[in-house]
Amino acid sequence: MTQHEDNLGGAAIRPAPVDSGAFLQVRELRVHFPTDDGVVRSVDDLSFSVDRGKTLGIVGESGSGKSVTSLSIMGLHKRGTAKITGEILLDGQNLVGMSPERVRLLRGKRMAMIFQDPLSAMHPFYSVGSQIIEAYRIHNKVTKAVARKHAIDLLDRVGIPNPKSRVDDYPHQFSGGMRQRAMIAMALSCDPELLIADEPTTALDVTVQAQILDLIRDLQAEFNSAVVIITHDLGVVAELADDIMVMYAGRAVEYSTAADIFNSPQHPYTWGLLGSMPRLDRERTERLQPIKGTPPSLINVPEGCPFNPRCAYAGTNGDLSFTVRPEFRDVGGGHHIACHLGAEDRLRIWDTEIRPKL
Amino acid sequence: MSTKTETAAADRRLGEDLLVATDLQKHFPIRRGLLQRQVGAVQAVDGLTFTVKRGETLSLVGESGCGKTTTGRLLTRLIEPTGGTITLDGRDITHLSASAMRPMRRDIQMIFQDPYGSLNPRHTVGAIIGAPFRLQKVKTEHGVKRAVQELLELVGLSPEHYNRYPHEFSGGQRQRIGIARTLALRPKVIVADEPVSALDVSIQAQVVNLMEDLQNEFDLTYVMIAHDLSVVRHVSDRVAVMYLGKIMEIADRTSLYERPMHPYTVALLSAVPIPDTNRRDNRERIRLSGDVPSPINPPSGCRFHTRCWKAQEVCKTTEPPLAELAPGHQAACHFPENTTKLTIDPTGSAA
Known part of the structure; x- marks a missing residue:
């Protein structure tokens, strides 16, 4: 077997790529x-x-x-x-x-997104805290003080040491790992479903x-x-x-x-x-x-299977790989x-x- | 009789020390104020001692900011060391002037990390790869063009690429151009600073294989600077683990990966994601908290003590020396792991 x-x-029956629910x-x-x-x-x-x-x-x-x-x-x-x-x-x-x-x-x-490069995804001119607060206040009608408290909680949650003082720091004052955490905190500030x-x-x-x-x-x-x-x-x-x-x-x-x-x-x-x-x-x-x-150019994607020029098994089924897109x-x-x-x-x-x- | 001594001499040459760094230091000064007085120093590299043997691949690994790139630049004398000595093939090159260094550059070359930034966009591939011949005034048998075309073929590019510009190539091809340039003068040592980290996975493997083939063909010695521990295991004969400007552990590949002694090495190995879903639940991972401390103000005693789970009082006060704890296996730790014959699986499958 x-x-x-x-x-x-x-695994029983797995969902197809698109599950309508x-x-x-x-x-x-x-x-x-x-x-x-x-x-x-x-x-x-x-x-x-x-x-x-x-x-x-x-x-x-x-x-x-x-x-x-x-x-x-x-x-x-x-x-x-x-x-x-x-x-x-x-x-x-x-x-x-x-x-x-x-x-x-x-x-x-x-829905929210975490980007690859936290240094260019965060605004260098605003403090980390104010960027999180902004996102939170757009979706929640709360006062600045409440939003700030929320931002500090989030920074604490993602493991930024001493969040009460770091909340007013600018992105360049954070290390790479801390910036990525701060961005995760920002993405999570409104509990996104996706x-x-x-x-x-x-x-x-x-x-x-x-x-x-x-x-x-x-x-x-x-x-x-x-x-x-x-x-x-x-x-x-x-x-x-x-x-x-x-x-x-x-x-x-x-x-x-x-x-x-x-x-x-x-x-x-x-x-x-x-x-x-x-x-x-x-x-x-x-x-x-x-x-x-x-990898091929996306302007001239190869005929047939796009992977055929690099595939060791292309052509084992006659011409199919070169003519028909699988x-x-x-x-x-x-x-x-x-x-x-x-x-x-x-x-x-x-x-x-x-x-x-x- | 004479042939016997010759082969013995050749054997000795293959294992002899080609590149030796002794107590190598690089401190970048921090200057402030009107008079630009020095107020401190970034201790990027702080007392490295290691040797690279002829024909082997030594890898320097560590997190960003540990000084591995600075070390590579010191070895190739792109920057001036603050202290210590570098010996290449028996000759002290620590403080050679630029003009005295130039003939030595035939023997030591560098491959750079960024295949986009390290090739001049206004020069053709022919001019880029031909530059070493021109600068060193090397006469080639059939002219520079022919030599360059041979190099292009050697690294898996077509000789017709001679008149093209770097922007016409993909990242992997550019890295091949960079490799062809370093090979032009048949160097003894190549310092490769993250040669594959900017490349896609499938291209990475092509370049790794190419570098292996070239090493076998030309008896090259590599100093590889990398952060990907899986790639390092694949390419290296010996591995040095760096942390905050110091070597924490240096050993041959097998003993480092199978019996890591320094807690930092153990933590690094346990953090590598393993492409196997069956391992997901039963892995014991050592979580290091926080980030690497600043090299401006490194911790006292053992530099790793702020993040080490085994740290005790002595680690804060006394710096552990890099000592040979097993044959060919040096570690700088007061409480090393795996010093007895007990072997563990670094990937934690046994855990």
Whole structure:
């Protein structure tokens, strides 16, 4: 009995990428940027959902469209430059095409975002406290004193030492880890139901990263938020995510539970990511197994499967990989992939060629 | 008879000390006021002693602000040391003047972290990689262009890229250009400052493999500066863990990762996220509280005592020396871990 069947039996029926009852549902999202050189298809036909209390990890390299996805959910794309189609349903309300004023009312209160670089995401001219107070007072009719008290509580909650005096500090007076905590405090100031964290720990040291991941996990348990965590680091999603979506060239290529993705991944790109990483928990391998080539330009996405120029298994099914775009489909138990390889081939390749080398 | 002594000499050369730093210091002065009097100093690097053997890869790891980049710049003499000595291949280069240093630069080269900032955007790839030949007035057999094209092929780029500009390349390709430039003069030592941390995961592996191949081909010695402990384990022969300008622990790869002695190393290793969901619940992680203290005013005694869970009174007053606690394994701690033969799994799977 293979591992894959194990998972099928154990996990019962997993929700499809879009669960119609979920808090955040993204359906057929397309974000295109018309430029002089052509249309940049940053996100192309992407669907997924996240429910409250759950964490979705979105994994991909730079240019895979993961940050563009998060910015379009938050409504942060500049009007006119991006062409967004599809549906983004937040608790049933479609955010695509909603007026900026209405999206602003949702932002902060119902959804919030943690950015990668806290130094450029915070305003250098205002104190940390006043930036948290501002967000809180927009959504809550309270006096400044009450909001300040709330800001101090939050800073204390995210582990800033001596919050009573640090609340009046400016961002540059904080260290990198403290700034990231302050930004988390800001994002959480109105108890958002959806929290998007875009590379929340990439700029941080490993000890601080561990602190921040623990913090996000604890706060999610406390507020029962839906969390989308975007990263290129498979280690980080393994720590936090319930479900994982792997993106390549603006599309989802694999989606399943975190355990499934790590124990029986089925897409060659996911195999490539796993083989590229040196791992502390395994015997040291002599050679890493990199993915050949580089990610494609999003203006000229390759015909057929976008991954075909880099895929070691392209062409095993005749011309399919080069001519037909593989459909993103359920291959059993809610495990979705977009690949032309047959089910038996995938299992055989994973078991005999990929797993032994990891 | 003579061949025997020759091979013996070659063997000795491979393991001999190529780069030696003794009590190396760099304090950046802080000046204030009208007269710019010195009011303090950032003790970026404070008394490092280590050796790099010919043909090996020594990695310096630590959190940001621990002085690892400053150390790299001191070794390549991009900045002037405040104290201590640096010896390269038997020659003291600590205070050589720029002109006296220039011939030595053939032997020691640097790969920079940022593949976007370290290539001049107005120069073609040919001019960038050809610059070392021009500056060192090296005569190449078939002209500089041919030499550059060979270097491009060596690092996995196409010779036709000779006339292109850096902006036409991706991050991974730029890092390859940087590597080709350092290789131009066939150096003995390459100091690589976070060579892969700015790259995507799949590209990272390509560059790591390339650097390994080049090391085998040209008998290179690497000093690798990195913060990613998984990558460091993959590439290094020996690893030095730095904290606030000092070496906390230095050992060969296997003993450092399997039997870390310094509590700081143990904490660093336990903080690395492991890409395995089965480990999620049963990992015992050591949480270090707070941030690295300021190197302007480092803690007394052992510099790690403010964050260490094993710290006692003696740690606040007396600085532990870097002592050899096992063969080839030095640590600076009053209460080291794993000094007995007990082995633990650093990833905590046994916990």
